[in-house]
Amino acid sequence: MTYEEFLELVDNADRIPDGLTVHQEALWYDRRGDWQRAHDLIDHLDDRTSARVHAYLHRVEGDMWNARYWYSRAGESPFSGSLDEEWVALVRRLV
Structure with a gap:
């Protein structure tokens, strides 16, 4: 699946x-x-990829302390761009 195909699914799938x-x-x-559903899917997982998505979700929530914790668990520095840029970077990494 490509990034563009994933976007199509987000925009058009019921x-x-x-x-x-x-x-x-x-x-x-x-x-x-x-x-909430996004968070519930990964909240109980402890692999690095889940930790990375978890960090992003806490950043969306505005809880930077928790986001920094999850970035650390993922072995990465906090993302410095916008939330949209981070979402795009994550999707591109995961497709």
Whole structure:
């Protein structure tokens, strides 16, 4: 799947498409305005990719202390661009 194909799914699918990873699902729900569902999908996972998405979601929430914790768990520095830029970077990484 390409970034453009993922965007098409976010913009036009009535329900979450089959075959997405849990990380892609979280970003799909976040972009569709369902932060809580996105967070619930990854909240209990402890791999680095989940930690990275988790960091982004807490940044969306405005909880920078928690976001910094999850960036650290992912082994990465906090993202310095906008939330939209971070979402795009994550999707590009995960497709």
